[in-house]
Amino acid sequence: xxxxxxxxxxxxxxxxxxxxxxxxxxxxxxxxxxxxxxxxxxxxxxxxxxxxxxxxxxxxxxxxxxxxxxxxxxxxxxxxxxxxxxxxxxxxxxxxxxxxxxxxxxxxxxxxxxxxxxxxxxxxxxxxxxxxxxxxxxxxxxxxxxxxxxxxxxxxxxxxxxxxxxxxxxxxxxxxxxxxxxxxxxxxxxxxxxxxxxxxxxxxxxxxxxxxxxxxxxxxxxxxxxxxxxxxxxxxxxxxxxxxxxxxxxxxx
Numbered sequence: 001x002x003x004x005x006x007x008x009x010x011x012x013x014x015x016x017x018x019x020x021x022x023x024x025x026x027x028x029x030x031x032x033x034x035x036x037x038x039x040x041x042x043x044x045x046x047x048x049x050x051x052x053x054x055x056x057x058x059x060x061x062x063x064x065x066x067x068x069x070x071x072x073x074x075x076x077x078x079x080x081x082x083x084x085x086x087x088x089x090x091x092x093x094x095x096x097x098x099x100x101x102x103x104x105x106x107x108x109x110x111x112x113x114x115x116x117x118x119x120x121x122x123x124x125x126x127x128x129x130x131x132x133x134x135x136x137x138x139x140x141x142x143x144x145x146x147x148x149x150x151x152x153x154x155x156x157x158x159x160x161x162x163x164x165x166x167x168x169x170x171x172x173x174x175x176x177x178x179x180x181x182x183x184x185x186x187x188x189x190x191x192x193x194x195x196x197x198x199x200x201x202x203x204x205x206x207x208x209x210x211x212x213x214x215x216x217x218x219x220x221x222x223x224x225x226x227x228x229x230x231x232x233x234x235x236x237x238x239x240x241x242x243x244x245x246x247x248x249x250x251x252x253x
Contacts, residue, residue: 040070041078048087048098049188059088059096086185101189106237113186114230116179117163118223121210123170125219133215136165140211147204152195160187162207166214166226190233193240202232 044064047053053060065075079096082088086105089097099105139162146154167179195203206229213222 036070036074037077040068040074041081043068044078045082045085045087045184048082049184049191051188051192053098055098055100055188055192057098058094059098061095085181087188101192101237101241103238103241105185106189106234106241109182109185110189110230110234110237113179113182114227114234116175116182117230118227119175120163120167120170120172120179121214121222121226122219123172123175124166125214125217125222127171128166128169128214128217132165132169136162136214137211139165140207143207144204147200152200155200156187156191159207162210166210186230186233189237193237194243195236199232199236203229206232 044053044059059079061072061075061079064070065072068075076096079088079090083090083096087099089099091097139158143155143158143162146152146158167176170176206225209225210222210229213225
């Protein structure tokens with residue numbers, strides 16, 4: 001686990017007032033704005049999603065308690081939520097482990113997420129305002145700058161904001177709840193899988209189409225490209241899993 005990255009993430013989550021305190025003053029200060037349980041769950045979820053807590057590794061409970069100045073009780077409550085989300089496995093007498101990414105898991109999750117993405121696009125075209133389209137256009141331009149700079153982390157962050165903006169414009173609470181229940185698992189698979197330059201270019205071109213169809217409020221075509229966009233992400237993750245299996249097999253020989 002990259003503790004430098006964890007500390008950086010925690011500092012970003014802090015308010016300007018909080019940032020006057022050092023880590024030794026108690027990282028529990030990070031959690032002023034929402035409940036301790038909610039913030040702690042979100043913090044650990046993000047560590048898992050971006051790969052600071054790697055698949056198949058044990059969750060370092062002692063270190064996380066020290067980092068965020070919390071006791072084991074709220075930490076374990078947070079881990080229970082993450083277990084429900086499919087990001088953590090709770091094993092008796094062995095503690096919490098970050099769940100592995102498997103073909104079975106992605107083949108279960110990605111088609112469902114693709115259907116949700118498609119529905120969000122269809123509904124968004126019926127309800128989105130001109131101001132919201134303008135905001136997505138601004139995010140799209142920002143994402144393209146990250147692509148030109150070959151800044152994958154920045155690209156992913158803005159990419160996520162674009163998809164969330166379309167989801168918000170769909171104006172459907174049930175859709176949003178179902179989407180959010182799966183989003184972390186999809187994001188994690190995307191983060192850990194190696195994306196080739198060809199696939200990155202293709203994904204950017206797909207986003208150009210997403211932007212075009214959204215501006216036209218063409219629900220059918222936006223729905224179709226959003227679903228195809230996720231299907232292509234699935235193929236990237238599958239290839240990463242295949243490559244890992246081949247590498248593991250070579251090591252075993």
